[in-house]
Amino acid sequence: xxxxxxxxxxxxxxxxxxxxxxxxxxxxxxxxxxxxxxxxxxxxxxxxxxxxxxxxxxxxxxxxxxxxxxxxxxxxxxxxxxxxxxxxxxxxxxxxxxxxxxxxxxxxxxxxxxxxxxxxxxxxxxxxxxxxxxxxxxxxxxxxxxxxxxxxxxxxxxxxxxxxxxxxxxxxxxxxxxxxxxxxxxxxxxxxxxxxxxxxxxxxxxxxxxxxxxxxxxxxxxxxxxxxxxxxxxxxxxxxxxxxxxxxxxxxxxxxxxxxxxxxxxxxxxxxxxxxxxxxxxxxxxxxxxxxxxxxxxxxxxxxxxxxxxxxxxxxxxxxxxxxxxxxxxxxxxxxxxxxxxxxxxxxxxxxxxxxxxxxxxxxxxxxxxxxxxxxxxxxxxxxxxxxxxxxxxxxxxxxx
Numbered sequence: 001x002x003x004x005x006x007x008x009x010x011x012x013x014x015x016x017x018x019x020x021x022x023x024x025x026x027x028x029x030x031x032x033x034x035x036x037x038x039x040x041x042x043x044x045x046x047x048x049x050x051x052x053x054x055x056x057x058x059x060x061x062x063x064x065x066x067x068x069x070x071x072x073x074x075x076x077x078x079x080x081x082x083x084x085x086x087x088x089x090x091x092x093x094x095x096x097x098x099x100x101x102x103x104x105x106x107x108x109x110x111x112x113x114x115x116x117x118x119x120x121x122x123x124x125x126x127x128x129x130x131x132x133x134x135x136x137x138x139x140x141x142x143x144x145x146x147x148x149x150x151x152x153x154x155x156x157x158x159x160x161x162x163x164x165x166x167x168x169x170x171x172x173x174x175x176x177x178x179x180x181x182x183x184x185x186x187x188x189x190x191x192x193x194x195x196x197x198x199x200x201x202x203x204x205x206x207x208x209x210x211x212x213x214x215x216x217x218x219x220x221x222x223x224x225x226x227x228x229x230x231x232x233x234x235x236x237x238x239x240x241x242x243x244x245x246x247x248x249x250x251x252x253x254x255x256x257x258x259x260x261x262x263x264x265x266x267x268x269x270x271x272x273x274x275x276x277x278x279x280x281x282x283x284x285x286x287x288x289x290x291x292x293x294x295x296x297x298x299x300x301x302x303x304x305x306x307x308x309x310x311x312x313x314x315x316x317x318x319x320x321x322x323x324x325x326x327x328x329x330x331x332x333x334x335x336x337x338x339x340x341x342x343x344x345x346x347x348x349x350x351x352x353x354x355x356x357x358x359x360x361x362x363x364x365x366x367x368x369x370x371x372x373x374x375x376x377x378x379x380x381x382x383x384x385x386x387x388x389x390x391x392x393x394x395x396x397x398x399x400x401x
Contacts (some may be wrong), residue, residue, distance in 0.1 A: 007328070025337045027293045028375055031286035032341025033348060035371040036363050040349045042276025044361035046269055050362065059101075060134070061239055062259040063094075063225040063246070084255050085221025088151050090111065093245055094227065099238030102130040103227040105150060107213035111181040113159075113168040113206050122163055124180060124206045125211020134228050137202065142174045142189030147209050154209040157185035161193040162203035180206055181216050235260060280367055282336075284374055290337070291378035294330055295352060327383055334379025338372050345371075365374055 015021075065086045091105040107126035112119055131137070132144040140161055147154040157180065162185070164173045175186040185208060194202045214220065229238045239258055246256050345363065353361050 024333050027290035028337025031290045032338045032371045033345040034286050036345025037348045038279040039276050040361045040363040042279055043364050044359045046272035047259035053269045059229040061227040063258040063388055067255050082141050084250050099234040100344035101228045101230045104128045104131040104134055105210045105222045106224045107218040108223045113180050113192050115178045118167050118198040122204050126210040131398035138192040140190045140192040153211040153215050155185050156188040158189045158207040160191050160203045160205035165188045167360050286299045287374050287378050294379050295382035330383030334376045338375035
């Protein structure tokens, strides 16, 4: 029996039982579409997190006051101790480490920003001039902070695009005075609109010199120190040097936590990749259910088509050929159902991208291959029992039903 004859016979058999064929195609398509959709959601979450960290900058090392232990909390929380503050002098000492390309000291708080009769409560960030290149921010107009001596409290500030528009309308804010908290600052620049990054909306933000922020919020210490390392190869060496420098300045105590950007991204990628595999595996269970449906339907089909099988045997068809016909039917059903599922899953992913354009949803290549392979493999696996049953029928009894 030629392959063309097998395909022609199988196709006619599927067309003869259209309702049964449609139900099996639907079951297989739902299973494949579920795998495509769920893995796309997991992959989209992984890419979104990676992009968010990439927007922070490259080769970053973040210094956080307080020592975080394995449990994720500082011992001082339970002992009633206050971790030693990170100071501007600590930040200046770190700039002398060879592997440090640039760094910025940060203080964060919330205050009212007002001009004339307009007022908004926004996040106020105290920073240094290096904040702009480290975070890869862009300026819409004017200039960023220019006070090179970070220990001096300057009076210049930078506004986010949305905040500047709400305070000044269509007028240029450059050179104008605004009140932040109980202090006056001159607007030196406006950030370009860049949206939200890691929970910080740069469009609704006011940036002032770090020493001015310490004075405004009456805080002696820093919220964070962000260090840009010269290269990825120097990350471990620079991390060790930063740790030793701060330990020496803090009387031999390791009271800071160093967070590597690459380490955080790698951890999130590992977690989200595992999550993607898990949800893909859960969706793949529906393919097994579809395979069981194929087995049950084809067992019923064997009973319905006994006369047909008997005639084939009477004409000289071997048991192996009968088995091949049933397996080919199952394979064709599975393949067509899988292709329909791929199309439906792709449409569903496009719809979700349309709903949430900021998240880079995409189905991994391995998920496409796995869904197609599992669908066809499941169909063949569960069709073995009906195929063998059909091949073992006695031709005389089959013709006589």
